[in-house]
Amino acid sequence: MNVSLVQEVHRRLADVIEAGDLCLDATAGNGLDTLFLTQLVEESGTVHAMDVQEDALRITADLLALNEVQLRVTTHLSCHSKIETVLPPSAKGRIRAVTFNLGYLPKGDKSITTSEETTLPAIRIAYEWLVRRGVLSILCYRGHPGGKREEEEIRKLIQEQGWKNETIVGNDSEESPVLHWIEKD
Template identity: 45%
Template sequence: MQPVSLLEIAHHRLEQILCPGDVAIDATLGNGHDALFLAQRVGEQGSVYGFDIQVQAIAATQARLAQYPQHKVTLFNVCHAQMLRLLPESLKGQIKAVMFNLGYLPGGDKTLITQSHTTLAALNAAGKFLAERGMMTVLAYPGHQGGDQEVQALSDWLERQPDYQVELIHSQHPRPYAPRLFVIRKQSHLL
């Protein structure tokens, strides 16, 4: 049996909470794999909102989603830090899942990377939209230039968030620069 990737683990965790009709966000579209996964999970009754600063990522996601024209997917060619400004106010507290896949666009320009300050702004914005018991997954890569700082900033930010339960899953390759997955669950205020 092959080892399970961190992305597969993220998808598995989200499969447990996402239902047809839900609303989800792909905060970093990349090549569109997560947007497609989210669209398939929420179905034709649900909605997905996606963000990426690179036109190449928007085009790759549109191509990947072309076989599902009936799904409601809205793509924004902007930084994920803009989600608070762009998403409808009516979605606050309604988003069931948010996915982040940090770093650079696979197959793209490796000098264009997610930045700590925009990622933290996006996480703060996503938290405002996240429903109680909703989930964010953040796949982080400390092994590239700027990645270590982003992972540290993310870890520091999570330590200051009392409304979240965090599960940290390390890669099966235990090296300091190996990828890691943060599974972040918003707690219910009724507990």
Template identity: 40%
Template structure:
């Protein structure tokens, strides 16, 4: 449900020719959606530190005939986004935690996630949006969730709108989503 809300939030604004970022490509679901939304004239930069994630994403894109010039799969941590992207982006998505079906010991880390989010916010164009799906149910996940929420709660309300959504009838370990819109530079 959290990921679907994030997808809908980004689909409202992404158009052919836009630039987008998948900060945690995982199995490629978000990368695929972004590639469809930015169209043949757009570009998606997708990051992951695991070769398995890159392979899974490539296979997903190939199966949909979308592994072309519009997608750049980057085998690097999302904290290095500024080394790959110089132009403003329209949208970004981060699904924090671990690779589903992969090694659950390899997780996103609070320190690198905060750096990545800061760089992404700086790249976000006016009217652009970012989705952060948090998974507090794994070791380190609760601390990462709290740090992300602390960071986004301090964003200037004249420049950003921030919405946090959680499932109130689920345990605190259930995923949640943070939706951010940059309303002015």
């Protein structure tokens, strides 16, 4: 994980999310982003968290329980391209923020990574399900096989859709992580 871009994501999320909001972590992983979202939405808010790995959801659940915020979260063992079938229909058009922290589970199985075949549909649906002025945070890692192509395809999608986007690159290296921060009109 690139700490400074993760910090940048959290700084931006803190500016946007309010108590009582509804949020989605599309890649729960070790649960750090999910936990951060629960702290911003406070007791009156709700967070959904998705991951394809049982291990990731177990680690996330443990972290949430340790911080006594588990009642604010529903976890889903599912690919994030299935948002429409997994989240309650009442969430459509009400989500304040969706976080994607792409790639593989740190300290986990590096062969299980996100990939553009499912990331792109997931991003399209996530944008649709945002409330007006809601945000999509997409943190891309270009240093692992497929990561560079995935980031390029995301860039193309953002251009094609004409979404309002800021791109922040971690450092000068071609393999640097990239953050796409998208705000819905």
